[in-house]
Amino acid sequence: MLKESWSLVEEHQDKVAGYFYARMFLSRPDLRDLFPVHMDVQRSRLLSAIVTAVQTLEDPEKFDDYLRGLGRDHRKFHVEPDHYEVVGGALIEAMRAYAGEQWGVEYDQAWADAYAVIAARMMAGAEADTNPPYWYAEVVSHERRAKDIAVFTVQPMQQLEFRAGQYLSLECPKFQPRLWRTYSVANAPRRDNTLEFHVRALGAGWVSSSLVRRLQVGDMVKLAAPMGTMNLDRRSTRDAVFIAGGTGLAPIKSLLEELTRYNRTRWVHVFFGARNREDLYDLADLNRLAARYPWLSVVTACSDDPTFPGEQGNISEVVARYGPWNDHDFFVSGSGPMVKATLKTLAELQVPSIRIRYDSFSEMG
Numbered sequence: 001m002l003k004e005s006w007s008l009v010e011e012h013q014d015k016v017a018g019y020f021y022a023r024m025f026l027s028r029p030d031l032r033d034l035f036p037v038h039m040d041v042q043r044s045r046l047l048s049a050i051v052t053a054v055q056t057l058e059d060p061e062k063f064d065d066y067l068r069g070l071g072r073d074h075r076k077f078h079v080e081p082d083h084y085e086v087v088g089g090a091l092i093e094a095m096r097a098y099a100g101e102q103w104g105v106e107y108d109q110a111w112a113d114a115y116a117v118i119a120a121r122m123m124a125g126a127e128a129d130t131n132p133p134y135w136y137a138e139v140v141s142h143e144r145r146a147k148d149i150a151v152f153t154v155q156p157m158q159q160l161e162f163r164a165g166q167y168l169s170l171e172c173p174k175f176q177p178r179l180w181r182t183y184s185v186a187n188a189p190r191r192d193n194t195l196e197f198h199v200r201a202l203g204a205g206w207v208s209s210s211l212v213r214r215l216q217v218g219d220m221v222k223l224a225a226p227m228g229t230m231n232l233d234r235r236s237t238r239d240a241v242f243i244a245g246g247t248g249l250a251p252i253k254s255l256l257e258e259l260t261r262y263n264r265t266r267w268v269h270v271f272f273g274a275r276n277r278e279d280l281y282d283l284a285d286l287n288r289l290a291a292r293y294p295w296l297s298v299v300t301a302c303s304d305d306p307t308f309p310g311e312q313g314n315i316s317e318v319v320a321r322y323g324p325w326n327d328h329d330f331f332v333s334g335s336g337p338m339v340k341a342t343l344k345t346l347a348e349l350q351v352p353s354i355r356i357r358y359d360s361f362s363e364m365g
């Protein structure tokens with residue numbers, strides 16, 4: 001019934017979104033401050049998120065962890081329990097307004113019930129969280145490593161626990177208030193609690209271009225709770241292969257840093273690819289690590305720099321030139337297309353998917 005009723009309005013999604021926000025902000029003007037300044041860009045982010053959730057999470061029991069996590073994460077948007085009812089009401093009214101006569105009371109009930117179950121789990125997750133909703137952190141170093149790439153370090157004001165390989169969402173209130181994006185931490189947990197990030201400015205990308213081109217030492221950013229499961233299994237004795245495209249190197253560096261603290265027995269192969277040599281922005285540090293740790297080897301590749309002295313081609317192809325990779329743990333990180341191509345190569349090499357962990361920075365298409 002949920003899918004059937006959504007199909008009545010799906011075609012007018014933009015208008016439904018417009019109505020949904022108007023309804024919400026009319027009944028609770030204070031909620032406008034929770035959303036980004038430029039709603040035109042972001043417009044249907046929340047609406048489509050809720051519609052997808054309501055339609056796909058038919059069995060909330062199964063998605064309990066995810067929903068509790070989502071609720072916890074919503075604390076960074078300043079969402080309070082009483083907001084859920086307002087948003088749920090606006091959602092149903094917006095759909096009803098655009099569905100016309102075909103809308104029935106049974107649809108109202110189906111959406112209200114499904115939404116209520118999901119909202120309850122999100123609220124329970126938020127309520128149970130003992131962490132702060134977000135952490136303030138001061139930028140303590142900022143370095144442009146390439147035209148579009150910056151490496152910067154922040155110092156959180158309070159202890160922020162994470163595991164090597166995780167990512168967290170970040171807001172830059174000075175330049176892009178209320179826009180949160182996820183970035184991988186590029187170091188293993190440190191005693192001084194600092195976190196390093198590697199960011200590529202994507203064309204007109206709102207947050208990434210500010211982080212690369214405008215952020216300065218002394219600025220404050222906000223960070224939310226760490227997420228992600230691309231972690232090392234300390235019990236594994238298999239050798240490891242790390243495959244990174246561009247700033248996909250960030251979580252790989254974090255895992256490498258962790259390995260430098262305890263590894264004596266596992267061979268580790270890093271494959272680092274970019275379009276041109278300038279974008280191999282962290283090569284000096286990788287080479288320094290390889291010189292220091294005999295178990296580490298680094299292969300670099302450029303896909304669009306014919307005189308580059310390393311490997312030529314996409315990193316997904318380059319991995320296949322090495323090997324054999326019969327008994328290795330794989331970690332893959334980079335843009336959606338890079339991750340997709342690499343997973344395809346690994347499937348062709350008959351690497352079991354259970355040995356592969358990956359983080360994709362964008363849709364895999």
Ligand SMILES: Cc1cc2nc3c(=O)[nH]c(=O)nc-3n(C[C@H](O)[C@H](O)[C@H](O)COP(=O)(O)OP(=O)(O)OC[C@H]3O[C@@H](n4cnc5c(N)ncnc54)[C@H](O)[C@@H]3O)c2cc1C
Nearest residue numbers: 167181182183184198199200205206207208247250361362
């Ligand atoms: C788990 C995870 C970890 C991540 N870690 C990192 C990281 O460590 N370092 C890092 O640099 N990024 C990382 N990202 C990507 C990051 O979250 C943002 O998506 C990215 O910085 C773009 O945000 P933006 O606000 O600048 O762009 P948006 O404002 O969201 O997008 C602006 C425009 O850029 C275009 N655009 C968006 N993505 C791409 C793309 N890939 N290629 C070309 N055009 C694009 C869009 O079409 C849009 O028109 C990670 C993403 C995920 C999901």
Ligand code: HEM
Nearest residue numbers: 034035036042045046049050053077079083084087118119
């Ligand atoms: C069933 C209930 C809800 C679900 C399933 C849901 C889901 C989501 C998801 C998946 C996102 C995208 C997260 C991201 O991009 O990081 C999101 C964003 C957001 N949500 Fe919710 N949400 C719900 C209720 C609410 C409520 C009650 C509020 C309060 C007003 C709220 C406010 C926001 C805000 C402000 C954003 C960021 C939007 C933006 O960047 O444009 N959400 N939500």
